[in-house]
Amino acid sequence: KNEVEQSPQNLTAQEGEFITINCSYSVGISALHWLQQHPGGGIVSLFMLSSGKKKHGRLIATINIQEKHSSLHITASHPRDSAVYICAVDIQGAQKLVFGQGTRLTINP
């Protein structure tokens, strides 16, 4: 079993829909990251969080440390949000990221 599991693996939605991507982990962490990778490959850090909730524009990330679970929400989704979203965790006591397998999101106009 992977240390970081994401769901769903693939998600297709219509423009304007509210999107939720989930991430569960099984190890002790110091922080959790949400990354975005567009076709063509570049990886961008969206959020790094260790508790509570963070918001940036239409994106919201939450984390529940007790349940070892995080969610990434996109409100009013747009085709330009189409990308792979990757959850990664900072292993506690080690300066290294462990990655989920990614969620491929497609937003149709």
Next chain:
Amino acid sequence: DAGVIQSPRHEVTEMGQEVTLRCKPISGHDYLFWYRQTMMRGLELLIYFNNNVPIDDSGMPEDRFSAKMPNASFSTLKIQPSEPRDSAVYFCASSDRVRGNEQFFGPGTRLTVL
């Protein structure tokens, strides 16, 4: 700042050849990471450095892979000899622990070994 810089962006080589990938981290960052991304295995950490010192190389697949960081502004990942199964996208990332550990990724090097 220009961000993390990687070169080359694309590399095509033949099996058995030596390949060297290069990375320039963001100035002032004290951590540098090398990752590999494949369709089958996703993103994997190969090795990371702190203040130019290798800290964890447990992700390096085998002795054919080596990484160096001779100074704070330059790192290399070398594969010798290369094999077709090394074909992947290799990312370099850097972070600043004092400023919170967010990792900044380079654009990646797409390696194809024929």
